Amino acid sequence: MRKTTYLVLIFTLLLAGFPNHEYVQAADAGTKSGSLAIPITTGLTGASNSAKSFLLDLPSGVASATVLQNTLKYTGNNEKVGNLSIENGKIKLTLKGTANKKVIDDVQGFNASYDRKYNTKIYNSIWLYSDGRRWQINEYDENNNAMKHKDKPAEDGYPSHDPPLTVVTAGPLQDSSYLKWYNGSVSEVIDSQDIINSSIRPVLTSYSDYVKDEPKFKNGRVIINYYIPNSVPYEPEDKEGLSGKAEGRKYFANVSYYYEAKANVTTYSYGGNITFDYSLPTEPTLNGTATLEKPSPNPSKLEGNKVEVKINVKGDLLGYTDASNIEEWVFYAKEKGKTSADMKKDYNKVLATSKSFDFEIPAVKIKNDLFRQDYSLTVVVRFKKPVPTKSGSITSLEQNMEVTARAYIVHDPVVTYPTVPSTPTKPEGKPPIARISAPKFVKAGNDMLVNGGASSDPDGYITDYAWGTHGAQGEIGNTSRGYIWYTREQVGQTFPIALTVVDNDGLIGSTSTEVTVIEPTPDASLQINGSLKQNRKTTLINSSQSPTRFPIIKEKTRVTLSAISGGTNADIKYVGSLAELESKDVLFKKPGKYRATIHVENTAGYGADSEITFDIAPDELPFAYFNIPGKVYRDPSNWNKAVVSIDDMSFSPDKDNIGRRIWQYRYDSNNNGSFTDEGWVTFNDENKSRLNLELYQVGRYEIRLTVIEEFGQATIEDFVTDNDRQRNNSDNTQNVIERIVEVNNRAPEVDWDL
Incomplete structure (x- = not known):
């Protein structure tokens, strides 16, 4: 019974001598602080736009599951609406804008929807008299703001087939029905009550190629001078009640335009910072992100019969390093609400990977000014062997996300002309595809890289790049990329960036995007x-x-x-x-x-x-520990010396170096079982980790090792002393039984000779 109790006591002492390093590391891991800057933006107008929601990506390496939501905090000049939250792996924040009165120049007025131009549907009526020799030319008189007519003799024989070449004037009324105002994008609508009426002016955009001079605006009308006949489409006039060779024709002219004006609006500005604490991952954590790469910009205008959608889904495994245990990565993507999904896999043994998915929004879906399509994305990582966690073993991790693509349609008026026979031209190749890479926001005064290098030609190569950078300083020229910048006076305005590329067949492809100029604030870091x-x-x-x-x-x-x-x-x-x-x-x-x-x-x-x-972090104490035999014997052949072999196994738990070792012993000289009345003798201080101790006297010896660290990382010598070097000895880290060696005489050999 006494022996059992003694063994339990030894085991308890051994446990007490070793610190619980795993627990210390977990406590030290703790949390870290992170922050996000909200881009300073201005320009939203109207009371309905005074509140704006932001979905902000977390910094790289921070998983949404590790963010301590009760630490989310906004600092800035705006009033926060509701609480900050985590939504689809991003931080969601709604701010009430800081209101300011501002006059905005050059807001655009379109026909009911963004970028829909007004289009004339005017025609001039030209009549051939019944004698077949004269033509009556009816036209608008801009000086008298009334219609007039004149006669011209035929020039092509009898009976005449076409009127003589002449210039006629048309004056359709300017159309302003369903006038709707925008500030550079489909999402930024200006209330009509904010428009300064005296500043409204029409802006010409296009006209028929047979128009003589550039159309102008006068008397509330669009003044158009155009040639007839000059391949001008026409329709027949009604001939009811007429006889003989009398004939009437409608000759059409086409002009497109929109309006610009100044608006006295209330603008709202937003900015500030978000701070938060997050837990450092101490076990496997999957961070998933989904990025909408197309359409760009989002929302995008419908061009052709569809809008292309491309989504990149990325998985990042945090707090885990054993890539060899990864069996596979699985990615899913689908339109929200549908049951079937596209799936892609990656069998590489990597801790981070991504896949892209392609979708399209068909034109038939885009029936209103702004259509939205939501997508559900999932990333899964599976392990070969179960991974232990605090809540039990896991075989996989999963993260779900959502993104939204938007598209809008421009309702161009349909102008119908009689069919004019033409000889079709044989296509010489496939047109190139223009692509622009540029940020959505740029600070005034900052150089911005605009890159069209991703443009391509499916059946050849691109020969020329033509850029349109309205309002920008600097020129890109006929190259695939370049830098531009905007002035401080342009803060709050959104500018188009257009690119047209030409391929080796002479075919062209075009695209465009937009950039908003924000205030030139510095970023403190x-x-x-x-x-x-x-x-x-x-x-x-x-x-x-x-x-x-x-x-x-x-x-x-x-x-x-x-x-x-x-x-x-x-x-x-x-x-x-x-x-x-x-x-x-x-x-x-x-x-x-x-x-x-x-x-x-x-x-x-x-x-x-x-x-x-x-x-x-604290500088942790070194751990002193060595190994010796429990008993040794004096050797008569070696001057009755007993040799104790000592192996040092000391270490620094925080990767410092053992710079010095001091070895000592003390001898139980009176054999009373206690060493407290004995003095220590230093037998080596040469920093040896393996050595022999030679002893002569029979009895018990206690050995002690003192270890002194040297910094394992760089320091500043002016601010440290020898006392800053951590030290420890085996009295504190090793059980006393393991530090005692007993020296005995070897028993004599007996030979019985009968």
């Missing part, structure tokens, strides 16, 4: 690199940025470092000051949580602030 551990060198880096033409004023940069918990401000060490900081080496004497803040200003007069919080 700090980074901290290095070993985030006490008494180690860390580097604070100013990573702030500002638009190219409005650089940050170095003299106005302000940086502060402060302790939040654990240490004090006196424990923060660096040389010099933090003024005008670009980078600075810093050392923290105590573990704890610290904060760094930065304020920057640029030459445009805008300022920005940012802060980061970070944890400085």
Whole structure:
């Protein structure tokens, strides 16, 4: 019974001597802080647009499931509507706009829907007299704002077949029925009550190629001068009640236009930052993201019989490193509401991968001004062997997402002309496909890369690029890519970017996108690199940025470092000051949580602030441990010496180096079973990890090892001393029974000789 109790006591002591490192690591993992900037935007108008919702992508490496929702916080000048939330893997925030009165130039007026032009349906009536020799020309007189007519003799024989070549004037009334106002996009509607009526003016966009001079607007009409006959389509006039050779014809002219005006509107601005805390993944976490690559822009105008949709779905496995245990990645995509889905797989042993899915929205679906199609996406990762987690073993992880594609249709008026026979031309090849890559928002004064390099030709190659960058500074020229920028006065405006490409067959393809100019604010940012551990060198880096033409004023940069918990401000060490900081080496004497803040200003007069919080880990004690035999014997052939072989197995739990080892022993000289009345003798301090101890006297010896660390990471020598090097000895980390060796005499050999 006594023996059993003794063994249990030894086992308990052994457990007490080893710290629970797994628990310490989990506690140290804790949380980190993250932040997102809301792009400063302006230009939404009308009371119905005063609230705007944002869906913001989380920073790379942060899974939505790890965000602590009760830490989500908005800071900025806008009033928050409702609570921040996580929706489809993104942070959702609704802000009430900051209202300002503003006059917007050049808002566009279209016929009932965005980009639908007004189109004349006018014709001039030309009559052949019954004598077959004269033509009556009826036309509009712009000077008297009335109709008039004149006679002209036939020039092609008797009876005449066509009127003589002449220029006639038409004056249809300007059409403003169903007039609807927009500020550069289908989604930004201007209330008609905000339009300054005195500023309304028509803008000519196109006209028939047989028009003599560019049409003009006068007397509330569209003044058109055009040639007849000149391959001009016509329809016959009604001949009821007429006789002989009398004949009437309707000769058509076509002109398209829209309206521009100034609007005195209430605009709303939005901006600010979102901060949050998130848990560092300590077990496998799947982060899925879905990105709508087409249509671009979204919403996109219907061109042809469909709108192409392309969605990229990405899976990122966080908190897991064993890629060899991944069996497969599976991706699903479908139109929301449908039961069948497209599926793609990836069998590569990777921790992150993606697949793209192609859909289309047929024209028959786009029956209104703005059609939306929702898509459901799923990414799944499956493991070969079950993976243990806190809640049990898992064999797979799954993440669901949604994206929305939008499209709109432009209802162009239909003008019907009589069929004119023509000789069809044989197509010489397939037209090229133009593609533009450009950001949706750009800060005033900042260079923006516009790239058409993804354009292609299915049966040849592209020879020319023609860019339209209305309002932009700089030119791209006849190249596939280039940089442009916008001025500060253009903030809040949206500008088109158009590209036409020509292939080796002379065929063309065109596309367009839009960019909105936002305020030239700087982005304040700090980074901290290095070993985030006490008494180690860390580097604070100013990573702030500002638009190219409005650089940050170095003299106005302000940086502060402060302790939040654990240490004090006196424990923060660096040389010099933090003024005008670009980078600075810093050392923290105590573990704890610290904060760094930065304020920057640029030459445009805008300022920005940012802060980061970070944890400085403690410098952990080394673990002293060695192995010796429990008994050794004196060897008569070796001067009665007993040799104790010692192997050191000490280590540093936080990857520091063992810089010094001091070996000592003490001898139970009075054989009373206690070492407390004995003194220590140092027998080696040469930092040896394997050595022999030679002993002469029979009895019990206790051995002690003291280990002293040397920094395993860079430090700043001016701020550390020898006392900052962590040390420990085997008295604290190893059971006493394992540190005692007993020296005995070898028993004599007996030979019985009968």
